[in-house]
Amino acid sequence: MLESDEDGAPGRGKIIQRHKREMKALLEQKRIESGKLMSFAKAKRENKKIEARQEKRDLEDKYKALEDAMKQRHAEELRQASDETPEEASDQPPQASEYVEVEADEGTPGTRKSRAQKKKNLLAEIEKELREGPKE
Structure with missing residues (x-):
């Protein structure tokens, strides 16, 4: 329990x-x-x-x-x-969706393509951090 x-x-x-x-x-x-x-x-x-x-x-x-x-x-x-x-x-570890919500709430202007690219880059960074493990 x-x-x-x-x-x-x-x-x-x-x-x-x-x-x-x-x-x-x-x-x-x-x-x-x-x-x-x-x-x-x-x-x-x-x-x-x-x-x-x-x-x-x-x-x-x-x-x-x-x-x-x-x-x-x-x-x-x-x-x-x-x-x-x-x-x-x-x-x-924090879930990727939590990072994406924070990114979306910042209200940065941009095109749909640029927002999608930012989201993709952010998810790639998160996956990279998860693969590498905690930084020491």
Whole structure:
């Protein structure tokens, strides 16, 4: 048994699963609310295109803010969980997806090709580090 099981605190995997469920629920809620908005075709017929687009933008902005806040909270929870169990965190190397999320959050402008190339280079560096082992 893991020490986190004995302490009653959920493990890192359980926390990540919960985060994924929460994110999926938020996206589902966004999809449902966006379905309630006036369709662009109907707005065009009623000469309310501008209002319909503004409603859509407002909804997108609202959910973008909620999603960003949720990502921040999730990152903080993972940091706290790793602080509580440092021996488990040192056993497993960080996953490539964690590096990619950090890279994507920096908000560097660029084309799709350049972002894909940066991602590819980053993954190559991570794989190289894993093959070489810890630096001494």
